[in-house]
Amino acid sequence: MLPFLELFQSSVAPHSLDNDGDYKYQGLLRSSHKFASEISFHLDGNTQERVAFLCPNNASYLIAQWACWISGQIVAGNWHAIDMSTVRLLVACMLPVDIKELHFLVLVARREVWRTLVACKGLMFLSTLCKYMEVLTVPMNDKHPLPLMEHYVNNSEAKLVVTTRHYAKMIAKLCLKIGSKMLIMDDTLQISSRRTDGEDIAALDSFSIGLEPEFYETSEALIIYTSGTTGLPKGAVLSHRAIQAQVSSLVQAWGWTRHDGVLHVLPLHHIHGIVNVLTCPLAVGATCVMLPKFDARQVWRHLLSNARVNIFMAVPTIYMKLIEEYENNLKDREEEVRDICSNKIRYGMTETGMVLSNKLEWERRLGYVGLPLPGVEVQISGPDYEPLVTGDNSGSVVVSTDHANGELLVRGPTLFSGYYNKPEATSKEFTQDGWFKTGQ
Numbered sequence: 001m002l003p004f005l006e007l008f009q010s011s012v013a014p015h016s017l018d019n020d021g022d023y024k025y026q027g028l029l030r031s032s033h034k035f036a037s038e039i040s041f042h043l044d045g046n047t048q049e050r051v052a053f054l055c056p057n058n059a060s061y062l063i064a065q066w067a068c069w070i071s072g073q074i075v076a077g078n079w080h081a082i083d084m085s086t087v088r089l090l091v092a093c094m095l096p097v098d099i100k101e102l103h104f105l106v107l108v109a110r111r112e113v114w115r116t117l118v119a120c121k122g123l124m125f126l127s128t129l130c131k132y133m134e135v136l137t138v139p140m141n142d143k144h145p146l147p148l149m150e151h152y153v154n155n156s157e158a159k160l161v162v163t164t165r166h167y168a169k170m171i172a173k174l175c176l177k178i179g180s181k182m183l184i185m186d187d188t189l190q191i192s193s194r195r196t197d198g199e200d201i202a203a204l205d206s207f208s209i210g211l212e213p214e215f216y217e218t219s220e221a222l223i224i225y226t227s228g229t230t231g232l233p234k235g236a237v238l239s240h241r242a243i244q245a246q247v248s249s250l251v252q253a254w255g256w257t258r259h260d261g262v263l264h265v266l267p268l269h270h271i272h273g274i275v276n277v278l279t280c281p282l283a284v285g286a287t288c289v290m291l292p293k294f295d296a297r298q299v300w301r302h303l304l305s306n307a308r309v310n311i312f313m314a315v316p317t318i319y320m321k322l323i324e325e326y327e328n329n330l331k332d333r334e335e336e337v338r339d340i341c342s343n344k345i346r347y348g349m350t351e352t353g354m355v356l357s358n359k360l361e362w363e364r365r366l367g368y369v370g371l372p373l374p375g376v377e378v379q380i381s382g383p384d385y386e387p388l389v390t391g392d393n394s395g396s397v398v399v400s401t402d403h404a405n406g407e408l409l410v411r412g413p414t415l416f417s418g419y420y421n422k423p424e425a426t427s428k429e430f431t432q433d434g435w436f437k438t439g440q
Helices: 003-007 027-040 061-069 131-135 146-156 164-177 186-190 201-207 213-218 240-254 271-284 294-303 316-329 333-340 421-426
Strands: 014-018 023-024 050-055 074-080 123-127 161-165 181-182 220-226 232-240 263-265 288-292 309-314 346-349 353-357 376-381 388-391 397-398 407-411
Touching: 003 023, 023 027, 027 061, 027 146, 027 161, 027 181, 027 186, 027 220, 050 061, 050 146, 050 164, 061 074, 061 186, 123 376, 201 407, 213 240, 220 240, 220 271, 240 271, 240 353, 263 271, 263 294, 271 288, 271 309, 271 353, 294 316, 294 333, 309 316, 316 333
Parallel strands: 014 288, 050 074, 050 161, 074 220, 123 309, 161 181, 263 288, 263 309
Antiparallel strands: 014 023, 220 232, 346 353, 376 388, 376 407, 388 397
């Protein structure tokens, strides 16, 4: 069985994935299992094939993702159709690094960077201060030209492209051009997953949801496309073990429970939306309220009035829009807004997952990112990658004061496996003793 599915095997917590209605884990698993059989059929029963998909921000996305993993495939270029206004991001400000402090600080990232963990009174904002640089060209959506879509499919060597009826015409053109197979998800899979007929999720065990545990211990799960400073987007490969390590670390550090409810408005083609905002709540049987796209008024309505929502995660542009909406229409509710808002910080990137975070119960120190998350080792290194400060979740040690600042290195089970089919590019990102170079 998939590792994270096992965590909520007996859960019956409501899972609201979009404005079409509430879903149960049982229904989602049932539909995913059925669709997994279709995927296996189209791939001749093979496993670890690359499958790309374009789905709306609703239950169809989750069904496609789970079905790929249940059938043992690698999700490649998991695109998401979004309103581009939600992905035009701001450049985050630089943070100082002082190795004399026993706190690990980082500079703003050259790739995808998540910087903000906002914990509130009764409401936890998990916000994002990101610097995307060329990553603005990476997200896959229905407004992107065919050549960019073609790059994702060709580069990942995707054997199958999955989509819904809504995007079938677009994907058909792509598949016809490059010769890939296309599979359209039947609308009834999403509709039937909303049924609540009382079936116990444990009964699904007889369907063998997923492959043997040993398979997931050694297999890849996901390819997320990200770009560095030059060239076409590269596919960062994440294993099932890495995703599980990331989820376990975040659940422990941020205190996720089945009683939480997250409002999801982020795109599902980056690790932030996939792991932090979607997989974490699913792993503990929590509720996920998923909006089809970002709308400032709707977000404020949920944050202020929806009793099921106590967690929210976003990116800078979204927070700017929320502030704009507040200034224009919510000034008379200032006290309510203040009651739910305070601020804490975190840091991570596609290749590493989340790395640093303020502790959930700690008071925020302005300008500080926080401490390493559970299971993550970090090091601030000098110009020749000599250690200046080393540490993990239990504490840190100043090794040398020869330099006033240095580069943040990361090591641990949360790291990506490498860039797909790019061994030289992968090798350049690691030191000889296995530390990942963040470039910060």
